[in-house]
Amino acid sequence: MKNISWDNYKIAYQVAIDGSLSQAGKSLNINHATVLRRINQLETALEVKLFFRHQRGYKLTDAGAILLAELPSLITRFSKLEHQLQNVESKISGELRISTISSYSSQLAPALKAFRDIYPAIRITLLSTDDIVPLESGAAHVSLRVGPKPNGTDLIVKQLTRFKTSYYASAEYVKAFGLPTTDSTLNDHHWILPTPDKYRIPFVRHIVDNIDKDRIVFQSSHFPDVSQAVIEGMGIGPIGEHQAQRYPSLVQVTLNSPESEEAMWFVYHKDSKHSARVKCFYEFLLKRLESLTALETR
Structure with missing residues (x-):
């Protein structure tokens, strides 16, 4: 040869x-x-x-x-x-490749920093994409996915948490424009929404179907941009409740839109079931989410 x-x-x-x-x-x-x-x-x-x-x-x-x-x-x-x-390593070290949706990647940074504080020999590569990364290719060790439970004969899927998205406005916006009280008053307000490719989401669809398109003053394909525009007072828009709790000045807006609770899944390939890195990362995320939930309920 x-x-x-x-x-x-x-x-x-x-x-x-x-x-x-x-x-x-x-x-x-x-x-x-x-x-x-x-x-x-x-x-x-x-x-x-x-x-x-x-x-x-x-x-x-x-x-x-x-x-x-x-x-x-x-x-x-x-x-x-x-x-x-x-995967046969005894020491928690080496590269850990994680894929997650682009709208969640920035919020993951504090958790990843805390994880490396515990396991400093870990090197993290974050793949931020709305596409599904095929885990069998080895491109990622772990995928954090949101929505329906992922399926695949070679995938191991565990639910991490459930979270809700609601509509919010800044206190500054509410002071200037008030809040909508019925669907008929939605057109009296400025709206911050994701781009049309996200209109299929039921709680977004409800607003789009009940307002004139010129009432949408800001759109982005990136949910963190939508959230930031709401926080800055540009209008009313969707923000995850777990994120909104970090901004006491935000006011939750009661609407007739459908419920928007989704699950987050921790997904990895069966070849990684003995990986010390994957196991430790899963256990770390579970404990962190449990501690955050405990703080929120106090």
């Missing part, structure tokens, strides 16, 4: 995706010359051409097309192997 660097395969794969040495170099954060040298090394070792070189970039040969088709599954398997090997 020829002694070929695994990195050379990954570099060739990036060139196949990007179509040029310079773009692949940017994607991999290495220089153009290094990419060229590694491609030449790989083709020499394999005794086969992977690319046709021409003015428009690098095009795949038949062998290159096989590389492009087969390498993603190999990368996933190597990531899984790395993950399994790391």
Whole structure:
């Protein structure tokens, strides 16, 4: 078996995706010359051409097309192997990759800081996205998801907590404009709402269906932006009740909109069931949520 660097395969794969040495170099954060040298090394070792070189970039040969088709599954398997090997650690250390929805990631920062205070050898990578990160790929060890219970034959799913979202206005706004009393008075107010891709959410849909669109003075696809606009007094908008409790000047607005209670789930792949990092992170989050709930009920 020829002694070929695994990195050379990954570099060739990036060139196949990007179509040029310079773009692949940017994607991999290495220089153009290094990419060229590694491609030449790989083709020499394999005794086969992977690319046709021409003015428009690098095009795949038949062998290159096989590389492009087969390498993603190999990368996933190597990531899984790395993950399994790391799971046998006795010391709580190493990287912990966490995916969560973008609207929650900023609120997670205090908890992550407290977690690292307890386990300083942990290195955290946070993937903030509204897309579902496939845990079997190894891209994340843990996913914190909101909404219906996730399903998947290879997933382990545990409920962390439930939280509600209500409509709020700042005391400054209420002093200037008052509060809506019925659906017929909703058009008398300024509204802070998420962008139309979130209109399917029932408690958002109710407001959108009962107001003129020009009453929406601020929109964002990012819920923390919506919350901040409400806190600043721009209008009435949705904020999670757990977050609103941090701002005593906010006034909860009673509306006829549907209930908006959702569950947060702690999700990980079955290959991580023996991971000390995942286990400790789950137990830490549970204890932290329990302590926060106890404080709120005092």
